[in-house]
Amino acid sequence: MNLVRNANPDIVIGEEKNRTALQTVLHHLWKDKILWVMILPGLVYYIIFHYLPLYGVIVAFQNYSPFRGMLGGPWVGFRWFKEFFDSIFFERVMVNTILLNVYRIIFFFPAPIILALMINEIQHNKFKRLAQSISYMPHFVSQVVIVGMVVNFLSPSSGIINHIIKAIGLQPIHFMVKAEWFRTIYVSSEIWQEVGWCSIIYLAALSNIDPQLYEAAKVDGAGRLRQIWHITLPGITITIIILLLLNMGKMLTIGYQKIILLYNPSIYETADVINTYVYRRGILSGDYSFATAVGLFQSSINFILLVIFNKISRRVNEVSLW
Amino acid sequence: MIAKMTKGDRIIMLVDYVFVMLVIIITLYPLLYVFSSSLSSPHAVVRGEVWLFPKQFTLDSYMRVFANKAIWNSYLNTIWYVVVGTIVHIIMTTLTAYPLSRKKFWGRNLIMMLLVFTMYFDGGLIPRYLLVRDLGLINRRWAVILPLAINTYNLILMRTFFEGIPEELHEAARIDGSKDFGIFFRIVLPLSKPVLAVMVLFYSVARWNGYFEALIYLTKEKLYPLQLILRSILIELESGSMTGDVNADSDAVVGQTVRYATIVVATVPILCVYPFMQKYFVKGVMIGAIKG
Secondary structure (H helix, E strand, O other): OOHHHHHHHHOOOOHHOOOOOOHHHHHHHOOOOHHHHHHHHHHHHHHHHHHHHHHHHHHEEEEOOOOOOOHHHOOOOHHHHHHHHHHHHHHHHHHHHHHHHHHHHHHHHHHHHHHHHHHHOOOOOHHHHHHHHHHHHHHHHOHHHHHHHHHHOOOOOOOHHHHHHHHOOOOOOOOHHHHHHHHHHHHHHHHHHHHHHHHHHHHHHHHHOOOHHHHHHHHOOOOOHHHHHHHHHHHHHHHHHHHHHHHHOOOOOOOOHHHHHOOOOOOOOOOOOOOHHHHHHHHHHHOOOHHHHHHHHHHHHHHHHHHHHHHHHHHOOOOOOO | OOOOOOOHHHHHHHHHHHHHHHHHHHHHHHHHHHHHHHHOOHHHEEEEEEEEOOOOOOOOOHHHHHOOOOHHHHHHHHHOOOOOOOHHHHHHHHHHHHHHHHOOOHHHHHHHHHHHHHOOOOHHHHHHHHHHHHHHOOOOOOOOOOOHHOHHHHHHHHHHHHHHOHHHHHHHHHOOOHHHHHHHHHHHHHHHHHHHHHHHHHHHHHHHOOOHHHHHHOOOOHOOOOOHHHHHHOOOOOOOOOOOOOOOOOOHHHHHHHHHHHHHHHHHHHHHHHHHEEEEEHHHHHHHHHHH
């Protein structure tokens, strides 16, 4: 790609160096033409399904009407954003999104680590493998089925949880319509489904710890707990930090698909997060411009979070998300 | 080895084993309960008599499930979506990853950056929905296939794997007269079988269990995948009955066991394939972990 013209026309450089930029590009395209043909469908896919929607966010600044399409609407600037920030829903969805993530980090995140540590201590290999196999199973059950199980188990009349409650002598609780139970239900079902699957990575990291370290510690008289404290935990600290960063980067997009299955109007005050709000206002109510604005707000913050956590992650042991 | 453990260590070991046993029980019990309930009479379930084994054994619930045309139809739909979706995904992903793995491919880095960018910033749910609608894909099967045709994460995996194939093999093939596509098809792809197997596995499971795209892009019930039908049966509590069934027993009573039977019918295929999958997915998670 040589855009420099000879300062002194008396000096002749070889013909090839005198191409324009365009000719260089065409040359490269022709050289690898088969590869370009191969990659074409993929590029088309990305342009259509990833980059066109990026252009489509322009709808957030317009008053979109289905008849006029994406280009036709009158420009309204930041009106929808202001409306969102001023609405009572803004505080609600932001608080719910953040709180749900906090619950998740506090309760869900440590669970696979603990499970991995526990399974790692098992000496009988057959039992160990059995435990692992069984723990992975719920991950393969679909979310619809998981939520279906949750909903039916918690049924006030015929659900097993309430049978137990009644057996103890207490009044049955209609869990699914009480806002204060939502976060617990959400995180608990998440733990049940994913704890085994998420423990795989930690188990792998645990198996990478040098056994000689344990031997040395044993010689020094350390019991099992001390060994775990001084050897095991430091050994997987990096893994834990990286996974924690990965999780935090995904904060704003927290499993809204599962929430859509799980929630109902009675519990919107704790269950409604940013993306479920976008779904309701946009897809169900047809407030396309408004919902796009909220979605754009969410995407922007999401992007910033990902970049920040990626940078931090890079400093940690030079491993990154890129 | 056990004899050498201190008393403290042995207590810890005991606690540990008990804990793991508890985890196994807590994992299995809900599944067992669902299975047992599906084989019990509705009254026994509603009255709370079923705890571990079926009470008042009956296959009635399953009969109702099998009689439901919507379930059969959606089962076939799901199979279509999974098979076609996976084929499209594999073809698109490998075809796109291969050129990106060749160092001589001009534009490689730029394109890669543009693709990775899509993992960080999304247009959002609504623009994507409007786009699919403007493409005329609403209520077409392809609406469930095309938007998910390539998963950038898988793409990176594939590319990394392709990059790992020694250059000597490429050279040897080129000397023998093969061109780019020939090398791709006859040498690179066969070598990629392990990675492809893992990808097929994960993607198929994801498509089997997926429902959101169908939820927003499809409104005609005859196109619904299994998960959407499940959703209306299991979660829409008000409509507790199978369609068109007017029964002397209150529908809500029958509903419970039929729902559990539906869960079993929907989940059994995955659980059957599960034992065979085992050897693949630990490898798959590790490949992912190295990249992540």
